Amino acid sequence: MAQLSDDCFAFGGPLRSIDETVALITSRLTAVEGTETVSLGSADGRILAADVIAPLPLPPFTNSAVDGYALSGADLPETGEQAYPIVGRIEAGMSPGLPIPEGRAVRIFTGAPMAEGTDTVFMQEDVRLDDADRVILPPGLKRGANVRPAGEDIAAGKTVLKAGHRMRPQDVALAAALGLTEVTVRRRIRVAVFSTGNEIVAPGRPRSPAQLFDSNRFMLIAMLGRLGCQITDLGILRDDPDAISDSLRTAAMAHDLILTSGGVSTGEADYVRKSVESVGSLVFWRVAIKPGRPVAMGVIRGAAFIGLPGNPVASFVTFAHIARPAILALAGADLPPQLSAPVRAAFSYRKKKGRREYVRASLRKAEDGSYEVVKFPREGAGLLSSLVETDGLVELGEESIGVEPGQTVNFLGYSSLI
Template sequence: MAQLSDDCFAFGGPLLPVDDAMALLAARLGAVEGTEALSLVLSDGRVLAQDIVAPLPLPPFTNSAVDGYALRGTDLPSGAHKAFAVAGHVHAGAAATVAAAPGEAVRVFTGAPMPAGADTVFMQEDVDLDCEGRVILPPGLKRGANVRPVGEDVTAGQIVLQAGRRMRPQDVALAAALGLTQIEVRRRIRVAVFSTGNEIVAPGAQRGPTQLFDSNRFMLISMLARLGCEIADLGILGDDPGSTASVLKSAAATHDLVLTSGGVSTGDADHVKAAVQSVGTLVFWRMAIKPGRPVAMGVIGGTPFVGLPGNPVASYVTFVHVARPAILALSGTPPQTPVAVPLRAAFSYRKKAGRREYVRVSLRKAADGAIEAVKFPREGAGLLSSLVETDGLVELREETTSVDRGQTVTFLPYSSLV
């Protein structure tokens, strides 16, 4: 469990800029303690606890990159086709028992070790065989073509995967190619998550005429799962100050992060903010961001707390900019900037200076072939359909006050945000 001092986030301003919030989280939150040796086949999505150093080069021997014919570079045809006797063949996985003598070629297959003396391979598609069984090689090929030298990909002793990296399928493949069967990873971050409010009920429960089914908790659990967290679903907490404080304190004692949705605004029934203050320290609770201004960050018994807004779009956006950086820091992963793609705006928009706004957009190909960002036709932080029917967010920074049709804007695909 992360242990933080109650003042480690100290911030004096009433409305925290987005970049300041993300930098603060990255700087003040450190990786939780605890690692485990994990089978390589289970390592996708886990965070490396140690550098992986290559115990051998890749490839470990010089081999042919294609099916074809190997020969000495000094014998390459120049100006005209040339016939070569075929001295033998070498299959992948077999030893190269035949050598390429001057004026001879050796039949080789993809991955086969290069015959002694040979340093160039002609692709079988580019050659012909004559009636005497000789191979006819064309001129123009460069010496060394179609050969994979030893260590071309990775050299022995090279750091190939650094500690803090979240493993991907291609990373798993590289570790396997080096002969590894298990790796040391950080333990999963334990996150307690619950929704708040008398106005919501769990899907499948009896819904009153003025109640809504809880959607935020399921969205947040899904986002946490994609970040490799160990998740404790604490359900829905009603609007009661005493029980809210008690649950927060209990959850903080056994988890690395406490994440809530709703109850952090200024309404009479918004008790989460006050509950955090009663059992810990509230660091900030407003950000210069739209949607999602009422977002809280605090410390309860040394454990970080993040309280997201109740509106689903605001909850999604602030998860990306507060919860995600906190989780990356706690898991020992370096800060990650979402992929920003410049696109042409197919809309006009006006905003206030001093806050960052995120506009939901879909992508389309215009008549001239350019990709355009099309704004979702309706506003509102409560519209789940606006997240479902769009491809990502256009980020409008604090200094921006307007967007004109045809202007270049910054697009963040959803795939890069979680």
Template sequence: MAQLSDDCFAFGGPLMSVEDAVAIIAARVTAVQELETVDLKNADGRVLAAAIAAPQPLPPFTNSAVDGYAVRSSDLSGDREQAFTVGGRIQAGAAAQAPVKAGEAIRIFTGAPMPEGADTVFMQEDVRLDEAGRVVLPPGLKAGANVRPAGEDIAAGALALQAGQRLRPQHIALAAAFGLTQIEVRRRIRVGVCSTGNEVVSPGRPRAAAQLFDSNRFMLMAMLRRLGCEVGDLGILADDRAALASALKNGAGGHDLILTSGGVSTGEEDHVKAAVESVGRLVLWRMAIKPGRPVAMGIIDGTPLIGLPGNPVASFVTFVHVVRPTVLALAGALQETPAPLPVRAAFAYRKKTGRREYVRVSLRKAADGALEAEKFPREGAGLLSSLVETDGLVELGEDITQVEPGARVGFLGYASLMS
């Protein structure tokens, strides 16, 4: 299990900024140490355990970038057409049989190795054949044109993939290009997820008139799986302090992180804080963020616990900004902070200074071709439709107090926040 000391999150005082929260996580969470070797075809989404240096240059040999004719640049006049005898033919995957001779051109195809002595390729659409079967080459082509030198992409021994890289299809393609069939990765982190409260019931169960079907747990489990986690479903924990404490302690023993939803505010029936304090240590982490200020950070037997708000939009936003960087740190992955896309606001908005706010918006293309962000028409951190019917969030920093139509704002698409 990934372990934390009991005082590593002991921070109180005023509301904490998003940046400070992420910095504390990155500095104090220890990554899982267990490693696994996986086949390359199963490596997508895994975290690379150690850096990979290029075992060979890419490309491994000098080759033609086009279909055409390979020649020696020293044979070219530079200011007039020239006719060359076609001295051979090299297909991709075949080796050159002999060096190119003076005044000779070799018919060559994309990816085929350059014959010894040749350093320039004329594209087939730029040449013509005369009545004698010679290839007529136009003037003006620079030496080295249309040739891919060995190591042009990556030199042998150069850093190709960094330790901590979350492997995506392009990284797997690079490893395959080196001839690798297996790759060493960190094991997946194990996250236990539960919802709390007597007011929620699992889908498929009978629902009382005053109850809601639990949506947060399923949203959070889906988001965790997108981050490559092994997810344990701890179900719904009732509003009973002793039972809640026992369930969280049991869950901590088999997971690297416990994630709860609901019960982290200061109401009489919000029992997560007291339950965790009875079996571990908890510091209520009040973040300067809207939606989602009540976020709890705790430790039970060395296992971190994050308690998210019960409202689904607040739970979503705080997952993105607190849970996601925690998961990456536990997994030993490089931190990936999505960069906001500058767009034009098509709405007016006012906010308090000193806190970061995230506004749910849809993107549209204006008449002048610019991208505009249109605010969801209703407020409320409990509106699941506001996540379904929008494209992402506009991020408004702590110093911003109002937005007017036409202002430039930063847009974060949901795809970038959940990958």
């Protein structure tokens, strides 16, 4: 489990920007202890605990990049076509055989090893055969053409993947190409998740006219799953301070992070905040983000605690921009940059200075062929349809006062956030 000090997040001062908040998170949270070795088939999405060093070069031998005919660069025709006897055939996977004599060519195929005495390959489309089954090669080809030298891609001994890197399918392919069968990764971080409130009920259970089905917990569990977490679903905790405190205390004993939604504001019925303070320490973060305030973070008996807002859109946005960096830090992963695309706005919107806002928007192709973004037509942090029917978020900085049609804005696709 993570073992954080009770005051590791402590700070004072005014409202903090998202950048300051993330910097604080990543500087104070360290990776959980524990590693394991997994097969390549189970490595996708895992965080490397050790560098991957190339045990051999790629490609491991010099080979042909095309189907054609190989010969020595010293024998290349200079002024006109020239005929060469064909002395062999090398297919992919075959031994190159004996050295090729001067003035001779060998039939070769893509990926086949180059024979000793050859260093250049003519593409089969550029040559022809004569009646004596000799290959007629044209002039003009440079020595070394169409050949892939050993180590052209990766040299033996090179660090190809660094510790902290989150494995992707292409990384798995690279490890396999190097002959590896397994990699050393960080253990999965253990996250306990629950929702709070008498006003919500689990899907499938009886619902009173004044209750809503719980959606946040399922959304957060899905987002945690994409980050490779080991998740414990604690369900819904009712508005009972003692029961919430007991659940928090128990969860902290077996988890690295406790993630909740709802109940962390300053209202009389916001019991989570009070319960966290009773069993651990809570720094109530005033983060300059919309939608999203309030967000809470603290420590309960060595485990990190993050409390997200109860409104679904606010919960989604704060998870993407605040909880996700914390989870990656605990997992020992490098924090990847959020990739935004500059696009043209096709809407107007006003905001106040002082906090960063994320506007739900959809991409569409304009008449001139370029892409533009259109704002979701309705406001409200409780509108799940606004997340389903849009493609991402338009990011408006702290100093922005709004958007007018035709302005260039930064667009964050949902794929870059989850």
